[in-house]
Each structure stands twice: as C-alpha cells, then as structure tokens.
Amino acid sequence: MAAAFLTHLAGDRIEVRSAGSAPADRVNPAVVEAMAEAGVDITAESPKILTTDAVRASDVVITMGCGDACPVFPGKTYLDWQLADPAGQGLAAVRPIRDEIRSRVEGLIGELVATERN
Template identity: 65%
Template sequence: MAAGWLQHLAGDTVAVRSAGSEPADQLNPVAVQAMREVGIDITEATPQLLSTDAVQASDVVVTMGCGDACPFFPGKRYEDWALTDPAGQPIEVVRQVRDEIRARVEKLLGELARP
C-alpha cells in the first residue's frame, strides 16, 4: 500500500522499490480492495524479498517492523513505521492502515521536498 501511495502521490519524481523481509506469496486481497476504493490499482505489484542491493541503491528506506532482518547501510535515511499488519484484518481495519500510510507518505514527501 505504501508503494501504491508513493507512486500515486509522487508520480515520476521518486523511484519506488517495494519489498519485504518475509513477503507473502500474493497480495492481500483486502489491501487491494482498500486501495481500489481510493482509485489506486496495486494489482500489478508482486511481493518480493528485500535485497541488500535494493537497500544499498535507495536513499530512503521505510520499514514496517522488519527489525534486524533489514540490511543497514550508514548514510541512508531509515524510517520504521509501526503500523497494524493488514494481513487477516477486516476491511475497516485495512482502511485505517491505508489512511495512516497515506498520511505518512505525504509527510515524507514534504520532508524530501525541502531544500
């Protein structure tokens, strides 16, 4: 959902990579539904394992509770967003998570836009 929001809000101004330390084998259908409700189609996304190369190539790394499983490189900006895991949650909870992610993405984009 975070990658979907980032692509939607930032367009081509930001290169987005999305991966997880323990990716599922498919997208959460309730997350897909929640994003579709706000006009964002994330069905083309494929869960991927977070690689060291992806972290090394990034300027900002946003994690959602991966702890020690996430590679760390000095000089990168890291943010860990403590959010409810939408897996197995009803649509009402997933909507709240979706909206919280949007707020955090908007804040991050605002911070990145400052000189």
C-alpha cells in the first residue's frame, strides 16, 4: 500500500521500489479493494522478495517490522513504520491501516520534496 500510494501521489518525482522480507504469494484481496476505494489500482501488483541490491540502490528505506531480515547499509535513511499487518484481515480492518499509510506517505513526500529543494 505504501509503494502504491507513493507512486500515485508523487508520480515520477520519486522512484519507488516495493518488497518484503517474507512476502505472501498474492496481495490480500481486501487490500486491493481498500486501495481501489482510495482511487489506486493495484490489481496487477504481486508481492516481491526484498533484495540486497534493492536496498543498496535506495536512498530511503521504509521498513514495517522486518527487523534483522532487512539489510542495512551505511548512508541510507531508514524509517521503521510500526503498523498493523493487513495479512489475513478483511476490508473493515484494512481501511484504517490504509488511511494511516496514506498519511505517512503524504508526510514522507513532503519531507523528501523539501530536502530536494535545499
């Protein structure tokens, strides 16, 4: 959801990569529906495994509870967003998670754009 919102809201201003340390075999259908409600189509998305190369190529790494499974490199900015896990949750439980993620992504975009201007 975070990557989809970042791509949707920032457009081509920010290059987005999305991956997980233990990705599911498919995106939770409730997540797909919740994102559609917010105007973001993620029906073509599929979970991807987090690679060392993806982290190495990134300036900012947002983690969501991956702990020691996430590679760490000096000089990167790491933010760990503690959020409820939508895995196995229905639409009613996913909506507040979606809304919190959107809020955090909007804040992140503001920070990244402000840093870019300086």
